[in-house]
Amino acid sequence: MPQNWKTYKLEDALECLIDYRGKTPKKTTSGIPLVTAKIVKKGVIQEPKEFIAESDYKGWMIRGFPEIGDVVLTTEAPLGEVAIIKDKHIALAQRIITLRGKKGILSSSYLKYFLQSTVGQNRLVARESGTTVTGIKQSELRKLKVDCPSYEEQTAIANILSTIDAKIENNLAINKTLEEMAMALYKEWFVDFGSFQESDFAESDLGMIPAGWEVRTLRDFIDLNPRLSIRKGESKTFAEMKILPIDCMSVSQVVKKEFKGGSKFQNGDTLFARITPCLENGKTAYVDFLIDKEIGFGSTEFLVMRAKKNISKYWVYCISRDPNFRNFSISTMVGTSGRQRVQNEPFLSYEIAKPPLEYFTNFDKKVESYFKQIRQGVIENQTLTKLRDTLLPKLISGEVRLKEFDLETELKR
Template structure:
């Protein structure tokens, strides 16, 4: 097999003269050039160190005329993207399943379009994402000031290629593992959306209460109902008349009241009305913000940094152990919320589901720790932390210089929530807890698959490990 390997460069496998190009944008591009929709611009935030799916979100856009003027830096499926300044080693592979057909590069990125008669884009992506390739790139970079490389260096970067058949086998194995990791993340996103939908229905829109109130004739009383509540009741009546409407089981519906009442906070609820018997409290009274946790100095404990906090799903993948020297402390079932720009805006939120009972861990000083109690389950808090209205309220409290703004804890004093009975809270937890446990199972499986993938990667692309007879089994394992 060694005789079939060819040593070449990335420039040697680029497709034509425009196979490897720089991003076009300079610092003189005015903010007015960006639009809310159009052609997305690939930036460093869309790339990753190592093998990770291209982050197909958080874009700025340019209109058609700008895209046409800069179309030499267009990116399409099969293109490999590199960072040339800043966090070197970041890469991304555009695939057909991504949201857009065409992208543009930012000024800090480069693009390689591979001649598929010489190499498979997926194989090249695996090669340049390997730790040995990243180490070489960082070692060779210009380190005066911000680390950087240039297009000439990218074209000269060495790569060893087996024949296309061998490349395909390697791609099948590593791609199978990657697909399963991606599938686990997609499942977690779906489960999160389901939990979030139930949270909003029960605790924001109060759908079960409106259902019971409609059945009980509550809205037929001669009371001065607020317009907002009446509009919501009418909208719910329309939903209930639809042929696909599925009411809650009777045992669950009976947990909810059949009436609303005015609350002391007129800006809360539906026109200042909330489910009868529910308490209205500000978040800082209802739950504990940054609870006290005992953790001795220099004690080895589990640690989470900001980078490890997920933007989707709740399970935290990259947990390490190190001596405690400072940071925000937490315990099992606490919810971690980023307090700093842009991490909060990106949705960084996680549940501490990796500690045993009474075990303490710690993390970034830029975390806010949210803890429940006997009245409010941690799954409720997790959903609240991802609820858009709550997040917008928290973000409005941020102060500080541009790019380093932080949430002020006082924002939790003036955001009200309606607290249901313990029976309703327990029912909600029982319905969503299986999803939260599945988050952790999927995350643990993805960690194991990623470890296997990262172990195989250098052995496969160096020719140290031959795939004769084992590629189908491994690919099948990844797809299972």
């Protein structure tokens, strides 16, 4: 640590610490978003899925209200996930502590990055306790040591890292919008038949469908877990279940690993989670992360869906995201509670209105650019993430000083 830096006990550098542990709010399906430990991940607060009633808000938040710019820290299961609050109209759940640095002493944004750093994480873990579930007590958190340059340099460090994070978040938002555009077109054409309202319609087992369309089952559209060859021990791209995204199609993290068995796939395939709770959470991915003609492999806990000849691979991905199809897939699950699986034959029996083949070709032409832009956004985020993860420990330790660093130059590399 540079000589002119100071080390503070966290409690001495805080203006505010808000802790709602020991209280459980009454949850509702709408209202004030509830920030729980489950949605604080990778430096951001993800979209809340739990709420408390507006009428309960003031009665619940008696220990203090968060402000924009405060840091939220998960205290157990897991310990050490952090994020910055960007909307103060939220409620705080258990296993979350909110921290606000003293102005002129500790920048809250800098604190976030310090806690994300290896030094910060190690100091948190060193103070955790417990057996089955480990966590950190408020009394121990208050004693945590934080290494700080001047307040001005803290702010500058946080600005550099938050600029990179903002670019990453912006790309994620763009990718989500592009996928929503593809899904909207899929729904208009193949679910609502909105583009064919002036056509003749005919009665079918699925209700009224455009004349000339046929009711078929999913097995007429895809090959399920198609055969591909990989030699045992061969190093291949591996995609495990946990990296399948929930709300965007593209995988961002893969590794090279020796093949010992598993589901095999190639670019253009769709990976569809077949077990609870992964399927219920929406884990699905479009395979666009392999090099030309490469074969990858992964968990047998996802199904590989490959478009048959003349069927749109993008349409296959879109149907995998269709709520009706997902609900049907969940209904085919069998097995013990908490470990149920989709069954292949019922899965393939899902009924679909099949249009003339040219509609698949036209759909490809409409959405291909969306899928390509999404992949470019993922690639850019991989580069940005690597840059941030390289810079974070160096800036937080003082190994790289601001006078030696130019962000614009680094972003152009």
